[in-house]
Amino acid sequence: MDGGEEARLIGLARRGDMHAFGRLVDAHQAAIRAFLRRLVGNAADADDLSQEAFARTWEVLERYDGRSSLRTFICGVAFQYWRRARRAGARRQAREDAYAELSDTQTQSDPRMARRLALRRAMEELPEDQRAALALCLGQDFTHQEAAEVLNLPLGTVKSHINRGRARLQAALGVSAETGQ
Amino acid sequence: MTDDLNIAEMLGEAPKTPDPGFRIDVLARVGARARRRAALDRAWRQIFTFTLIGAVFPIAQALGLTWQSAQPLVLTGAVLALAYLFAALTIQGPRPLLARSRAVLRGV
Numbered sequence: 001m002d003g004g005e006e007a008r009l010i011g012l013a014r015r016g017d018m019h020a021f022g023r024l025v026d027a028h029q030a031a032i033r034a035f036l037r038r039l040v041g042n043a044a045d046a047d048d049l050s051q052e053a054f055a056r057t058w059e060v061l062e063r064y065d066g067r068s069s070l071r072t073f074i075c076g077v078a079f080q081y082w083r084r085a086r087r088a089g090a091r092r093q094a095r096e097d098a099y100a101e102l103s104d105t106q107t108q109s110d111p112r113m114a115r116r117l118a119l120r121r122a123m124e125e126l127p128e129d130q131r132a133a134l135a136l137c138l139g140q141d142f143t144h145q146e147a148a149e150v151l152n153l154p155l156g157t158v159k160s161h162i163n164r165g166r167a168r169l170q171a172a173l174g175v176s177a178e179t180g181q
Numbered sequence: 182m183t184d185d186l187n188i189a190e191m192l193g194e195a196p197k198t199p200d201p202g203f204r205i206d207v208l209a210r211v212g213a214r215a216r217r218r219a220a221l222d223r224a225w226r227q228i229f230t231f232t233l234i235g236a237v238f239p240i241a242q243a244l245g246l247t248w249q250s251a252q253p254l255v256l257t258g259a260v261l262a263l264a265y266l267f268a269a270l271t272i273q274g275p276r277p278l279l280a281r282s283r284a285v286l287r288g289v
Binding site for chain 2: 018021022025026031034038043046050051052059115120139166170
């Protein structure tokens with residue numbers, strides 16, 4: 001979707017046009033859902049958060065000033081929702097950790113699944129901002145500059161988060177960070 | 182299997198084509214949130230209105246108003262309220278007004 005068409009749809013959505021907002025949801029859902037799926041690690045929970053983030057975006061669309069892209073704006077809303085949900089869901093996290101350990105014993109025979117679990121664990125051990133920066137940029141959905149806008153961090157900090165985080169994820173996969181092999 | 186895209190894919194991917202079910206869920210949530218917000222606003226408005234009505238009598242008593250002295254004021258208020266009811270009935274018809282009264286009684 002080009003910028004002019006997006007601006008037109010934003011204008012219509014601000015005046016209460018749900019159909020226009022639905023088209024904006026269609027245009028940006030892949031990036032937002034992928035971002036949250038990488039952050040959360042559970043597709044159903046991530047999609048739930050994505051829907052809440054879009055619904056909240058509808059309410060605060062007036063505050064969107066056009067300085068960043070709409071996708072960045074929605075992602076910022078989604079990031080805030082994730083942080084809030086993470087703080088509220090500490091108990092559930094403990095339950096999921098126990099489940100992950102159980103799954104680990106069951107998936108030892110499946111090397112790909114074991115690698116996924118190792119990666120997920122490494123991701124969960126990262127600090128919040130580092131984790132979010134990786135979730136935004138690893139899939140090349142967002143540029144470093146966009147990630148800096150979403151996370152409200154300096155560009156240099158985002159680049160450093162990505163380099164350090166990537167090294168830790170590669171280490172979890174048993175790969176040397178220098179060679180990438 | 183170790184480049185960024187592969188790591189991203191292992192961490193989680195979303196459908197590349199728009200999912201209409203997702204859009205419908207988002208729009209349903211938008212509606213539900215709007216209804217919840219409207220209900221909350223309505224509740225606050227009712228609390229404010231009934232508190233105001235309840236506060237009239239103690240305030241009048243505190244100011245030393247007797248029935249005799251307050252009678253013109255009360256009668257004027259009653260006439261204005263009746264005029265409002267008549268106007269509302271004329272403009273909207275009895276059904277919305279009754280529905281609203283029923284909702285107030287139910288505490289919605």
